[in-house]
Amino acid sequence: MAHSTYSESNSDLLNIEIQLLLQAIFLRYGYDFRNYSKAHIKRRVLHRLGTSMLSSVSQLQDRILRDREFFNEFLDDLSINVTEMFRDPEFYKSLREKIIPKLRTYAFFKIWHAGCSTGEEVYSLSILLKEEGLLDRCQVYATDFNRKVLGIAKDGVYQKSEIEQYEKNYLLSGGTCKLSDYYKSRYGSIIFDKELSNKIVFADHNLVTDTVFAEVNLVLCRNVLIYFEKGLQDKVIDLFYESLVPSGILCLGTKESIKFSRHENFFEIVDEKQKIFKKKIL
Numbered sequence: 001m002a003h004s005t006y007s008e009s010n011s012d013l014l015n016i017e018i019q020l021l022l023q024a025i026f027l028r029y030g031y032d033f034r035n036y037s038k039a040h041i042k043r044r045v046l047h048r049l050g051t052s053m054l055s056s057v058s059q060l061q062d063r064i065l066r067d068r069e070f071f072n073e074f075l076d077d078l079s080i081n082v083t084e085m086f087r088d089p090e091f092y093k094s095l096r097e098k099i100i101p102k103l104r105t106y107a108f109f110k111i112w113h114a115g116c117s118t119g120e121e122v123y124s125l126s127i128l129l130k131e132e133g134l135l136d137r138c139q140v141y142a143t144d145f146n147r148k149v150l151g152i153a154k155d156g157v158y159q160k161s162e163i164e165q166y167e168k169n170y171l172l173s174g175g176t177c178k179l180s181d182y183y184k185s186r187y188g189s190i191i192f193d194k195e196l197s198n199k200i201v202f203a204d205h206n207l208v209t210d211t212v213f214a215e216v217n218l219v220l221c222r223n224v225l226i227y228f229e230k231g232l233q234d235k236v237i238d239l240f241y242e243s244l245v246p247s248g249i250l251c252l253g254t255k256e257s258i259k260f261s262r263h264e265n266f267f268e269i270v271d272e273k274q275k276i277f278k279k280k281i282l
Contacts, residue, residue: 017057018045021064028065031145032208033078035232044077072148079146080227084165085120085179088254089172091222092128094274096174099218099249100132109138109217112243114207115224116142119153120166123182124173125220126196131176135199141214143205154202156192163190207236212243219244222275223253230261237263246281 018041022034033041045057052070054060064071086092103109116122122142129135144150163179170179183190205213207224219240225233240250241263250258250267252275258264267277 014042014057017061018042021045021057021061024061024065025071029071030209031075031206035208035229036078037227037229040227041078048074048077075146076148079117079144079149080115080224081117081146081149082223083117083120084162084169086124086166086169086173086175087121087222088274089169089174091251091254091274091276092124092173094271094276095251096128096132098270098276099251100128100134102247102249103134103138103217104132106217107137110214111138111140111218111220112213112216113140113142114205114213114219114221114240116144116150116153116202117146118149118158119156119202120158121220121222122153122200123156123192123196124170126200127170127175127179127182128173129199130182130196135196138199140200141203141216142200143203143213145204145206145208147204150202150204154197156194156197157189158192160185160188160190207239208232212239214243215245216243216248217245218249218251220251221253222251223256225252225256234262237261241266241279244279246279248279250277250279251275252277 015038019034022041026032026034045060049057049060052060052063054063064074111125113122113125119142122140126135126140129138142153144153167179182196183192221236221240225236228236237258244250249270252258254275256275258267258277266280266282268280270276270278
């Protein structure tokens with residue numbers, strides 16, 4: 001493998017080269033990965049080195065700066081695209097039982113699904129809202145910095161090979177119908193009903209460099225903050241806090257929390273296990 005040139009003895013050199021690479025990407029393209037988890041970045045850089053048959057990060061940097069198409073491929077490497085429908089079913093169950101009653105009190109409400117990736121979890125949310133009779137009373141903003149995955153999310157077309165797991169997740173989440181009621185199956189793919197995406201606006205937004213997206217009643221950003229260093233986590237939670245209306249709801253991933261962050265006293269816990277929090281009225 002190409003990255004075998006980096007032994008333990010020159011790991012400091014690797015770290016320096018990665019820092020320079022991230023700085024160069026920021027200056028050249030405006031994407032800021034400098035405060036992402038170092039372990040995550042290192043894994044993705046070494047993976048790209050191996051697949052590109054390049055022998056150093058400096059060579060990788062040179063190619064990234066000169067070849068936009070190659071940079072886009074590397075952007076996919078850094079993008080966090082681990083997702084599935086009704087991922088962590090207990091979370092959706094808690095959302096249905098503890099948050100939906102609150103949303104019912106609004107004549108109209110807005111939801112921001114940040115870091116939506118290829119969209120499976122956004123369609124999961126849309127299905128839940130439809131089953132609770134609230135889909136027509138809301139606007140959902142689904143955002144990601146990766147335009148390629150946003151395109152997949154907009155199309156709502158997924159591989160049929162995953163559907164068995166999705167069906168299990170749906171039932172465990174408290175689904176009241178059959179998941180197959182919401183999609184058509186064609187040529188080894190499933191295509192979700194357009195009714196589910198009518199209330200979804202898919203948009204390019206970067207949590208690291210962009211500002212408040214909209215004033216919303218509910219923010220979902222699950223399993224994204226774990227890839228950020230603590231300072232960046234604080235910055236992004238601040239962004240969510242500013243986006244939420246008083247008593248608005250913030251949903252994070254199961255391994256994420258606002259505990260020990262500078263925002264701990266600005267939220268109260270709704271469901272500690274499922275990482276659901278309510279913005280305090282100060």
